[in-house]
Amino acid sequence: MRALLKPFALSVALALPMQPPRAQDGVVDPDVIALCERISGKLASVGNEECLERRLVDSGGRAVSGAPIIFKEYPPLQTRKPLGRVLLIGGIHGDEYSSVSIVFKWLKTLDQHHSGLFHWRMVPLLNPDGLLRTESQRMNANGVDLNRNFPMPEWEQATQTYWVAKTNRNPRRFPGKSALSEPETRWLVREIDAFTPDVIVAVHAPHGIVDYDGPKDGPYKLGRLYLSLLGTFPGSLGNYAGIQRSTPVVTIELPFAGIMPKPGEVAEIWRDLVQWLTRNLPEYRQAAGQPVQETEPS
Numbered sequence: 603m604r605a606l607l608k609p610f611a612l613s614v615a616l617a618l619p620m621q622p623p624r625a626q627d628g629v630v631d632p633d634v635i636a637l638c639e640r641i642s643g644k645l646a647s648v649g650n651e652e653c654l655e656r657r658l659v660d661s662g663g664r665a666v667s668g669a670p671i672i673f674k675e676y677p678p679l680q681t682r683k684p685l686g687r688v689l690l691i692g693g694i695h696g697d698e699y700s701s702v703s704i705v706f707k708w709l710k711t712l713d714q715h716h717s718g719l720f721h722w723r724m725v726p727l728l729n730p731d732g733l734l735r736t737e738s739q740r741m742n743a744n745g746v747d748l749n750r751n752f753p754m755p756e757w758e759q760a761t762q763t764y765w766v767a768k769t770n771r772n773p774r775r776f777p778g779k780s781a782l783s784e785p786e787t788r789w790l791v792r793e794i795d796a797f798t799p800d801v802i803v804a805v806h807a808p809h810g811i812v813d814y815d816g817p818k819d820g821p822y823k824l825g826r827l828y829l830s831l832l833g834t835f836p837g838s839l840g841n842y843a844g845i846q847r848s849t850p851v852v853t854i855e856l857p858f859a860g861i862m863p864k865p866g867e868v869a870e871i872w873r874d875l876v877q878w879l880t881r882n883l884p885e886y887r888q889a890a891g892q893p894v895q896e897t898e899p900s
């Protein structure tokens with residue numbers, strides 16, 4: 603196990619001359635290059651070359667500061683019809699370093715072994731502003747907990763009641779002024795609308811469990827993480843997508859925010875996730891419901 607933070611690397615990286623865009627790597631967007639440099643300056647487990655090699659793409663989405671939200675798509679292959687679409691998101695909370703690093707490791711796995719079994723869309727860092735400040739923080743640059751900012755019926759009452767009564771106005775849990783007040787959550791909801799994932803996987807830390815919101819049941823275990831339902835918080839992604847949209851949301855809570863699981867464990871969690879998706883996704887697709895006109899005879 604190794605610590606994730608690289609406290610002195612950022613200043614060193616900033617002192618070095620900017621690398622020119624590397625078209626041969628498929629990384630041509632200067633915003634992505636700049637973001638990779640900042641991510642690798644912050645996370646010991648993600649090197650700059652490694653980040654560039656993943657050939658992430660600027661989604662067009664922006665955090666409050668203007669930092670890009672980057673993603674990578676692994677589309678269906680000609681040879682195989684995928685079992686379904688999976689949207690995987692890390693770094694919703696900016697101080698959960700391992701939740702970003704582990705997505706980079708899984709991106710590498712997909713780069714090497716994408717078999718077309720699923721149509722993946724991978725977002726390693728939804729909250730770049732939270733991670734990339736000098737002192738990383740859970741919230742975005744507006745001080746909003748993005749995982750409390752998603753819409754729900756009577757959002758204001760539900761989130762405010764929870765924030766005041768259950769968290770005693772903890773600033774780390776501030777839901778924002780209104781549902782979708784933040785550019786990062788607005789981007790994700792648009793992304794969910796456009797991609798219409800069959801399953802959403804959200805990576806967090808440090809509870810060391812698997813949580814689940816949605817129809818039917820979540821995975822019993824992923825690696826050494828076992829299913830343990832934490833409850834569905836008002837304004838959370840699990841509440842929004844899992845409960846209201848009936849899109850299964852698997853939340854992977856890694857054991858430590860600042861320590862990466864060992865490589866064997868990183869691989870085991872991935873293997874178990876793929877296995878669970880393979881076994882369950884077709885049925886979950888049905889349970890989640892297709893558009894009425896396609897499933898119901900008139």
Ligand SMILES: [Zn+2]
Pocket residue numbers: 694695698805806807
């Ligand atoms: Zn979290």
